[in-house]
Amino acid sequence: MATETKEKHHPYDPLTADEIEHARDVLDAERELGEGIRYVQIERKQPQKAAVKAYEQNGTDVAREAFVILRDSEEKTTYEAVVSLDDAELTSWEEKPNVQPSITLAEFDECERVVKNNDEWQAAAAKRGVENFDLAIVDPWSVGHHLVPEGIDPDRRLAHAMSWIRTSETDNGYARPLDGIHAFVDLDEMVVVELIDRGTKVDNVLTDLEDAKYREEDRDLRDDLKPYNVDQPEGPSWEIDGRKIEWQNWHIRVGWNQREGLVLYNIGYEDDGDVRPIIHRASAAEMNVPYGEKDPNHNWKNAIDIGEYNIGRLANSLTEGCDCLGHMHYFDAVMNDADGEVRVLPNVICVHEEDYGTLWKHTNWRTENSEVRRNRRLVISFVATVGNYDYEFNWYFYQDGSVEPQVRLTGIDSNGLVGPDEDVTSGYAELLAPNVKGMLHQHFFSFRLDMEVDGSDNVLYRRQNQPVPKGPNTEIRWDGQEDVDGLNPTGASFYADKTQLESESEAKELIDPLKGRYWQVEHAEKTNHVDRPVAYKLAPGSNVEAAVQDHSSIMERTGYIKYHLWATPYRDDERYPAGEYPNQNPGGDGLPKWTANDRSLDGEDLVLWYTLGVNHVTRPEDWPILPVHIASFKLEPVNFFEENPAIDVPPEHAIKDIHARREEKYDDPDAVAGSNDD
Incomplete structure (x- = not known):
């Protein structure tokens, strides 16, 4: 039976309502703040990773601090402040001229x-x-x-x-x-x-x-849809202790901030009693929506939704049976409003389990034995409404050790008017309804993945298919060296090339599905039982290249969209790919600026930045509400385990009485034999 208990604050836990009030009271007491002050953010100051590691290893205290962004509308300037919550004092006050914080x-x-x-x-x-x-x-x-x-x-x-x-x-x-x-x-x-x-x-x-x-x-609704109930009479399979989740060998800490919304920390997998780290911190760190329409009413559109609006502040309170099914656990979002008052959004983060079809199966046709396991996944999600669009961010954790970050896009298309003589066959826009058009646009999400594959000393590789020339003495080994004794007489040989990306410039890459390209993060020293480096790979799903030109305003301000993969050595102050203050920023900050130094990635504490793109050519079927468009990628173990980590997942008949449930579900005995509830 799952348990839900409370623990003391972890350094990564967001501020409580009392702490937000405390931070505001300290500021009010120590600074003469005018009536024009707006509290843009009051959040937990992100502690240095080294301090958190020391806390987790030996219990060393980490200072509990609040980071505050304020806008003075009378003085027309922005300030950053740091408040020590332990000592109840203002420890830092800095004016930030020539920047614009997010819109409140x-x-x-x-x-x-x-x-x-x-x-x-x-x-x-x-x-x-x-x-x-x-x-x-x-x-x-x-x-x-x-x-x-x-x-x-x-x-x-x-x-x-x-x-x-x-x-x-x-x-x-x-x-x-x-x-x-x-x-x-x-x-x-x-x-x-x-x-x-x-x-x-x-x-x-x-x-x-x-x-x-x-x-x-x-609307006239369908009347032929029967109820679909997700029944968990014994409760869920997780254990929740404060903000820490344990589920099917996964260990995850749930965080939150106003800018990114959901943040996950200390993602690890329990293997033979040890929790092996995989990702230290994971979030959707930025997003950008450029529009391609030439119409001057719309050609300027380019929303940087996370940095310019604080997408966490725009989160929905989720509802049972609508946003999630089954047994749910919710986390509230505790934030501040522009006056510095506490604002609590209930049920913002939803945790639940989902059935996801077959996990693995094999039928021995000689003995007529069939072994099959159902694939159950843990979902940690939140939804934000940014004006007309709604974005659902899901993080899926699977029993086979893989992780899938996913975005679902829905809501209402940004739209404009069509004149009686206007050409709508040019490809810049499409008719949604009479006189109403939806403009061609793209969505780009930058996922920041602070990798920690069995530790922080990691190495990055590109893997992709490489054909071998036809003929004798031309076969290439897996490590790229020529095998003089090999033959490729049919010309059918190919191998998975493995190339190390040793610097930031080498790691700027686009996807290449025709070559089966993916990227692999290995530990620099640790190997598995067959002496292969333990690793996780980033496997792209559907994606799209940015259609805007290099010299465009969009690319200058959000240069991270130029590549699907970026990699950097970890730095505490490198968190946002378009910079700390993208609102009205001319550009050049963030990933393009950091990676211009071309730092080494060899054996470093690596951060991967993956740009997930969606191309949206609108259509009448998107109107009046857009059916969800799904985009995702996966992180999968490679040589991380000795065998399929999901081999021990029990079959359904081992965890529930299949026959009793059939008799309970079906009134017609003849229907029982034809059911497939196993």
Whole structure:
């Protein structure tokens, strides 16, 4: 039976509500903070890895500190502060000139109010048939850097506000775009600094556009779908101690922060009584959504959703039976609002188990014996809504020792209007509904994986298929050396080439599915029972290359999207691939800057950065709500175990009475013989 207990704080545990209040009180007491102060973040200061290692090995105390980002809207500057929670004192206060922190939820709300009350905006909306301005919705998009209109100081704290109009409070707010209206808002002063109206392609958006209803009460629903119940009468198979999870030999610590959302620490697998480390820290560290449409109403769009908005702050409270099925365990997210007050989002992280088909199977056709095991996986997930889009981040842990980070994209496409004579066959956009288009765009997610494969001394290799020339004396051994005694008379020989990537420049790579390319992280010294280096491989799934050009604003600001793989030696202060403050940043920070030093990767404490890309050519089937688009990759053991680590998973008949359950499920005895519940 699973147990759920409480433990003392681990250094990686997020701040509690009391600690957030404590940090704010210390700041209020030690600094004269004006009315224009906004608390962008109050979070646990990320402790140095060496200090955490010392704590885990010998119990050495780690200072409990709060890291605070503040925006002073009156002084128009940003500050970073560090508060010692142990000593109740402010230990660091630093002004950060010329940076813009992420947009806060309070600024979202205030920006919408300011735009809707603006006379120029109301006049532009009225030209499009809008009478009730209260039914409008306004989303403050980030302005980037290079496309701020001339005449506006790019050093101001800005948002580029886009508008839509509803027909009721519960209507699909994104069905009727007020295309062509662009409001540039100073978020410090909360004023519209410029209103641009490029004109409309539809005379009256209320009468000329269709409803795009999706709510349960607004649709005729299918009546032939039978209940599907996930039943765990004895509870789940995990044990949870505070924020530590143990499940099927996996050991995982669950963390959280406002910027990245879900963070996982100390991911290891128990083998013969020892927990062998695999990943020290894992998260989706950044994401970027560039749009390809040339239409000036949309060609500027490039949201850096994690760094510019703090995706953790936009998380959903998850609901049983909808977001997760079966037996769930939830973790709350304890954060702050712009006033520094505690804001608790309940049930933000969901932990549950899923059946995932066959784990392994073999039928001995000679003896008619069949052995089959069901594949059960642990899911740790959260969902965030960023304006019109919804993103579900799932981390799957499998009984065979593999890990699958996955993103599911859903929600509503960012959209615009189509004029009666506009060409929509060019490939830049596609019709979603009459007069409404969805623009071609891409999504890029940068996953930061602080690897620790059986320890921190790791080496990185590229593996891919390599053909051998046809003929005698040309066979190549697995290690790349020529085998003078070998033959390849049929020309069918090929091998898995193994090339070490010794520096940061060598590790900048794209996927190559035609060659079966993957990357392998090995321990520099440790080997398995057959003297092969213990390793984990990163196996790409579906992916896409960034379509934007090198000299584009997008590539300058988020250069990490140029490659699918990056690798760096671990540094405590290298956490975000587009830099600490990507909002309105001209670019050059993060991975491109760090890797310009071309540091060695040989036997280092390695961090892998994997860029997962999604290409989205919109279609009517994406409207009014986009069916989930799934993208993922896997981390799989290579020579890490002596045999299949899932060989000891019991069959279903060993953990439940199959015959009793059949009799319980079926009223018709004849149906029992035909059931496949085994």
